[in-house]
Amino acid sequence: MPPPIAPKAPARRANARAPTPPRKTAPAHAAQHPALGWLHTARFLTTSPDLQHLPPLEVPEIAFVGRSNAGKSTCINTLTQQKQLAFASKKPGRTQHINLFSLGKQGVTDAVLADLPGYGYAAVPMQDKLRWQQVMANYLVTRENLAAIVLLCDPRHGLTELDEVLLEVIRPRVEQGLKFLIVLTKADKLTRSEAAKALSIAKLNAGGGEVRLFSATKRVGVEEVSRLLWDWTRGPAPDAANATTELSIDANKNPT
Numbered sequence: 001m002p003p004p005i006a007p008k009a010p011a012r013r014a015n016a017r018a019p020t021p022p023r024k025t026a027p028a029h030a031a032q033h034p035a036l037g038w039l040h041t042a043r044f045l046t047t048s049p050d051l052q053h054l055p056p057l058e059v060p061e062i063a064f065v066g067r068s069n070a071g072k073s074t075c076i077n078t079l080t081q082q083k084q085l086a087f088a089s090k091k092p093g094r095t096q097h098i099n100l101f102s103l104g105k106q107g108v109t110d111a112v113l114a115d116l117p118g119y120g121y122a123a124v125p126m127q128d129k130l131r132w133q134q135v136m137a138n139y140l141v142t143r144e145n146l147a148a149i150v151l152l153c154d155p156r157h158g159l160t161e162l163d164e165v166l167l168e169v170i171r172p173r174v175e176q177g178l179k180f181l182i183v184l185t186k187a188d189k190l191t192r193s194e195a196a197k198a199l200s201i202a203k204l205n206a207g208g209g210e211v212r213l214f215s216a217t218k219r220v221g222v223e224e225v226s227r228l229l230w231d232w233t234r235g236p237a238p239d240a241a242n243a244t245t246e247l248s249i250d251a252n253k254n255p256t
Contacts, residue, residue, distance in 0.1 A: 033223060035230035038103060042080040042113060045100040051139045054098060060233040061100075061112045061145045065136065066152030067160055068118030071185035071216070075152055076101075076115060078216040079226055086115050096132070098139065103233075111233040112145075120162045133162075140170050148179035148232045150225075155184040155198035155213075159205055171207060179232045180209030187213040187220050 048054045064086075066072045076086035085101060098116055102109040116139065117132055140149065149170055153159055159167075174180045182202045187195055195213055202211040210228060214221040 033227055033230070035226040036081070036223065038105070038230060038234075039079050039226055040081045041105055042082065042085055042101045042103055044085070045102040045109075045112065047097045047099045049097055050135050051098075051143070054100070054139075054143075057112060057145050059109055059111050059145065060147035061114055061143065062148045062150060062229055062233065063114040063116055063140065063143075063146060064150045064152065065116045065140075065166065066118060067120040067154070067162065070118065070152040070154050071214075072115070072118060072152045074216045075150075075183060075185060075214060076113065078219075078222060079229075080113075096128070098135075111147075111229075114139075120160060136166075137169050140166070141173070146173075146178065148181065148229070149174075150181045150183055150229075152183050152185055153202065154186055155190060155195070155202070156186065158198075158201065164205070167205065167207065174207060174209060179228075180206065181225070181228060182206050182209060182211045183214045183221070183225060184211065185214050185216075188215040188218040 046055060064072050064076055073086040077083055080101075086099070096117055098114060101113040101115070102111075103113065104110040116136055119129070119132060119136070140146070151163065151166065153163060170178065170180065182205070184195075184198055184202060190198060190213075199211055199213065212221045212224050212228075214225060216222075
């Protein structure tokens with residue numbers, strides 16, 4: 001007997017679609033550190049020609065200082081993700097005020113950034129140079145809510161004589177716990193060996209402070225610096241913890 005003929009599979013209709021393969025799920029990106037969003041809340045608070053006219057504040061304040069053309073305004077604008085928050089003059093040394101920017105969500109200020117005028121530009125009259133050096137020294141030594149100082153430095157030129165004077169001025173406060181960071185700007189213009197050498201030299205001059213490479217164009221060091229500023233200004237509040245403990249104890253007492 002001839003073998004039985006197997007039944008033919010039903011022919012697929014001409015307009016029938018081929019089964020769709022299962023889609024591959026894209027890997028989830030790492031969650032963004034809250035420091036980046038926090039810095040993006042920066043907004044103009046006030047400006048002052050000297051320390052006496054600055055409002056007294058209780059929230060932590062972070063001062064940005066550096067030689068003219070060191071990239072200070074660009075650094076602030078990059079960290080806050082705002083193009084024109086800090087004013088970058090086309091004529092270095094022309095900014096003659098201390099500018100404060102408040103940080104905090106929903107309009108509640110929990111920290112402040114202070115943009116101090118750049119120093120060391122030759123075209124500024126000597127009288128103005130001396131006046132601003134005195135204003136900066138007074139601010140850095142006596143500002144009570146100052147929590148950290150960020151010194152901007154172009155690593156291609158290294159720390160200048162004025163930078164070293166500033167380091168000496170703030171050294172006593174740093175030894176007492178004031179946070180300090182040297183940001184080596186324009187790091188994208190360095191080779192790997194030049195960057196490593198610049199880091200080593202800056203660490204020797206930082207006196208126990210932090211040092212980071214930074215590039216606005218390549219976004220090198222943006223998150224690292226942001227995390228540092230976040231950690232330095234948003235630590236645990238012991239007073240609040242004590243108040244919570246006292247409240248719990250009072251709640252457990254029997255009513256009289």
